[in-house]
Amino acid sequence: MAKINPGIIEVANERRIAASGQAGGAGKTQAMVNLAVELALRGYRVLVWDLDPQRSTSHIFGHQDPMPGQPTIFSVLCGENKLLEAVVPARYRIGEGDEDSAFRLIPGIDLVLGTPQMAEAEVTLGNDSSGVLWLDTVLDEQVPKGRWDVQLFDCGPTLGILLLSVALAVPEIIGCVNDEFKYVIGIQDLEATLAKGRRSRLKKFGFRAEMQHILATNIPISPTGEIDRSQGAVTDDVIEKINARADWQGKLLPIVRRSIRFKETIVRQKALRYHAPNNAALADIAAVADALGFPRLNSTRKKR
Numbered sequence: 528m529a530k531i532n533p534g535i536i537e538v539a540n541e542r543r544i545a546a547s548g549q550a551g552g553a554g555k556t557q558a559m560v561n562l563a564v565e566l567a568l569r570g571y572r573v574l575v576w577d578l579d580p581q582r583s584t585s586h587i588f589g590h591q592d593p594m595p596g597q598p599t600i601f602s603v604l605c606g607e608n609k610l611l612e613a614v615v616p617a618r619y620r621i622g623e624g625d626e627d628s629a630f631r632l633i634p635g636i637d638l639v640l641g642t643p644q645m646a647e648a649e650v651t652l653g654n655d656s657s658g659v660l661w662l663d664t665v666l667d668e669q670v671p672k673g674r675w676d677v678q679l680f681d682c683g684p685t686l687g688i689l690l691l692s693v694a695l696a697v698p699e700i701i702g703c704v705n706d707e708f709k710y711v712i713g714i715q716d717l718e719a720t721l722a723k724g725r726r727s728r729l730k731k732f733g734f735r736a737e738m739q740h741i742l743a744t745n746i747p748i749s750p751t752g753e754i755d756r757s758q759g760a761v762t763d764d765v766i767e768k769i770n771a772r773a774d775w776q777g778k779l780l781p782i783v784r785r786s787i788r789f790k791e792t793i794v795r796q797k798a799l800r801y802h803a804p805n806n807a808a809l810a811d812i813a814a815v816a817d818a819l820g821f822p823r824l825n826s827t828r829k830k831r
């Protein structure tokens with residue numbers, strides 16, 4: 528960040544952050560969706576990439592499954608469409624039906640539309656000798672400079688070539704853990720995969736990705752603000768396990784408390800901020816944004 532005028536903070540460097548983790552259900556989608564909303568409210572222009580065949584990010588951001596022939600992340604990956612053809616505005620549902628009038632746009636957030644076809648991405652990229660470079664190339668050649676301040680990447684629960692292609696282009700990775708021990712194993716596997724990538728032939732392409740942060744979500748918090756062990760000792764064990772490792776302790780972001788309202792956001796097609804505007808977990812997401820180093824941008828910031 529650099530101050531260019533008194534009171535005006537400009538975004539000096541575009542940030543790219545990916546959420547990953549070997550186990551499905553780790554909280555990646557909720558992390559990326561709700562962080563995107565928080566950052567947009569702070570004045571950042573955000574592009575969210577929905578790379579997961581489960582496409583929950585697209586659903587929460589108001590987009591049903593794509594129609595046949597509609598450009599998506601997969602047709603971009605295959606080189607059949609340009610990135611900007613697969614970018615749609617993020618929105619949330621305010622009424623019934625599929626008409627545009629049933630949705631309200633979320634200022635500042637765009638979405639690279641997800642698709643179930645991303646289940647084929649591993650095979651498609653694996654059959655292409657330069658497959659691991661696809662995202663790096665798209666980012667380099669097809670993202671207009673200065674159009675977005677932050678790009679967030681919601682990965683699927685796999686650690687294959689798709690993840691490596693993301694990690695090559697997006698070295699800042701958040702390992703996500705939900706309230707079960709299997710997610711700790713999941714981030715161990717993520718770290719091992721990235722370490723292998725750093726030693727592999729990808730080194731010559733500048734592969735340097737690391738799990739830089741850990742986000743623990745779905746943590747039961749008591750009214751006094753402590754982790755509520757009565758609601759699940761496992762959660763406590765997850766946090767203890769992370770804190771017990773010297774190399775992980777400093778990576779742990781502020782925890783996101785458990786709230787049943789998160790689960791409603793997919794079917795309601797409303798990110799938490801719009802679904803439950805007074806939810807206490809929104810403060811946790813704001814704390815994560817602070818910890819990641821995203822100050823609020825001044826509202827007088829120059830429009831480009």
Ligand SMILES: Nc1ncnc2c1ncn2[C@@H]1O[C@H](COP(=O)(O)OP(=O)(O)O)[C@@H](O)[C@H]1O
Nearest residue numbers: 552553554555556557744745784785786789790
């Ligand atoms: N803080 C939270 N409180 C309650 N449920 C949560 C929380 N964070 C995530 N969840 C729920 O956990 C499940 C997995 O989260 P999700 O973000 O979809 O994970 P992933 O994208 O890694 O598969 C979902 O049902 C989601 O609603």
Ligand SMILES: [Mg+2]
Nearest residue numbers: 555556579583
């Ligand atoms: Mg997901």
